[in-house]
Amino acid sequence: MNRPRVIERLLCPHCGRMGFSGLSDLDRCLSERSLSCAECSKEYGVVDGIIDFCGRRGSLSGVNYDAPGWRAAERNRERMYETANEFNDEWLLSLPFPSRGTDTTFHSGGGAIGRNFLDLMQTIRLESGETVLDLAAGTAWTSREFARRGCDVVCTDIRTIKYHGLRSAEAYINAGEKGFYRICWRFGPIPFLSETFDLVCCQSAFQYVDSLEQMVAEIRRVLKPGGLFLLPWTGVTAPFKSAKWGPGHRLHEYLGAFRKGGFDARACPPLALYQQSIEVLRSRGGIALLLARLWSAVTLRSEAAQSAAAKILGGAMSRLFGAPTNFICTRR
Numbered sequence: 570m571n572r573p574r575v576i577e578r579l580l581c582p583h584c585g586r587m588g589f590s591g592l593s594d595l596d597r598c599l600s601e602r603s604l605s606c607a608e609c610s611k612e613y614g615v616v617d618g619i620i621d622f623c624g625r626r627g628s629l630s631g632v633n634y635d636a637p638g639w640r641a642a643e644r645n646r647e648r649m650y651e652t653a654n655e656f657n658d659e660w661l662l663s664l665p666f667p668s669r670g671t672d673t674t675f676h677s678g679g680g681a682i683g684r685n686f687l688d689l690m691q692t693i694r695l696e697s698g699e700t701v702l703d704l705a706a707g708t709a710w711t712s713r714e715f716a717r718r719g720c721d722v723v724c725t726d727i728r729t730i731k732y733h734g735l736r737s738a739e740a741y742i743n744a745g746e747k748g749f750y751r752i753c754w755r756f757g758p759i760p761f762l763s764e765t766f767d768l769v770c771c772q773s774a775f776q777y778v779d780s781l782e783q784m785v786a787e788i789r790r791v792l793k794p795g796g797l798f799l800l801p802w803t804g805v806t807a808p809f810k811s812a813k814w815g816p817g818h819r820l821h822e823y824l825g826a827f828r829k830g831g832f833d834a835r836a837c838p839p840l841a842l843y844q845q846s847i848e849v850l851r852s853r854g855g856i857a858l859l860l861a862r863l864w865s866a867v868t869l870r871s872e873a874a875q876s877a878a879a880k881i882l883g884g885a886m887s888r889l890f891g892a893p894t895n896f897i898c899t900r901r
């Protein structure tokens with residue numbers, strides 16, 4: 570059976586209707602063109618293959634996107650990252666386990682973020698051909714993972730700059746990987762017909778959402794019944810948290826918003842993070858080594874003991890110290 574492509578369910582952010590001229594032959598690559606709404610005639614640029622649904626975005630990553638020379642400024646900034654941080658296509662292709670050079674805040678965690686995501690892929694068991702919306706995907710390595718599993722993927726972020734934002738996907742396209750659509754978009758209304766996606770993913774970014782209630786309602790709208798909303802490694806606000814990213818939300822606020830918003834939701838601590846922390850403790854000796862041994866004594870008993878221990882420890886770490894957590898939410 571020939572499924573309709575997910576991009577054919579795109580809505581015009583201006584009038585909310587479906588139907589773009591120029592969409593049917595839009596490829597997932599690097600084209601420069603524009604899309605025009607058949608209903609209200611509004612034009613949207615497609616720059617470097619990325620559909621611009623953001624319009625004015627102000628300054629991001631040191632580039633003023635509202636100034637006329639923003640493209641040259643963006644390229645200059647990318648070159649600065651290449652020199653100062655040794656970023657290049659090879660580095661992007663090595664994500665989520667950066668081959669060398671500085672870990673950015675996006676990919677730090679000594680590999681635990683990548684391992685956690687791959688663990689979640691085992692848990693949820695995606696099927697080839699499923700439709701995926703990846704929100705605030707940054708360098709889009711998670712979108713690449715979904716595309717590698719045969720999914721029809723739409724990737725979004727407010728940032729386009731290479732090494733932080735959607736232009737990073739050029740490295741994957743040039744390496745011959747399966748492509749995905751990219752939309753420059755900010756948290757808010759989602760420009761797709763209702764019940765379009767099997768999975769919506771948002772890794773390390775839901776802490777930037779201002780109104781949990783509104784964003785959760787939009788995500789529920791675009792998910793098919795029984796669809797999954799997956800939030801790997803989400804930032805949590807807590808009483809003893811030192812660093813704070815974005816507005817931030819507490820563990821119970823996230824769970825409350827998901828459950829009230831029509832999801833069966835559970836927090837599922839990233840085992841990879843706790844395993845890594847135990848390795849660090851082990852190397853320190855003294856009381857830290859004792860704690861690490863205690864953990865091993867409990868968790869080596871069985872997988873069930875390991876996930877129960879991570880759940881208790883992870884819940885307390887997130888509630889008190891804002892340790893990142895995963896949420897797995899199923900649309901009721």
Ligand SMILES: C[S@@+](CC[C@H](N)C(=O)[O-])C[C@H]1O[C@@H](n2cnc3c(N)ncnc32)[C@H](O)[C@@H]1O
Pocket residue numbers: 674675676704705706707708709710711726727728733734754755756771772773774777
């Ligand atoms: C910590 S990064 C995570 C990126 C990616 N999901 C990953 O795991 O590698 C947070 C992302 O949220 C994006 N972001 C922040 N505020 C946003 C907004 N209002 N709308 C859309 N994206 C936003 C940033 O541009 C950034 O790419």
Ligand SMILES: [Zn+2]
Pocket residue numbers: 581582583584585586606607608609610611
């Ligand atoms: Zn329109």
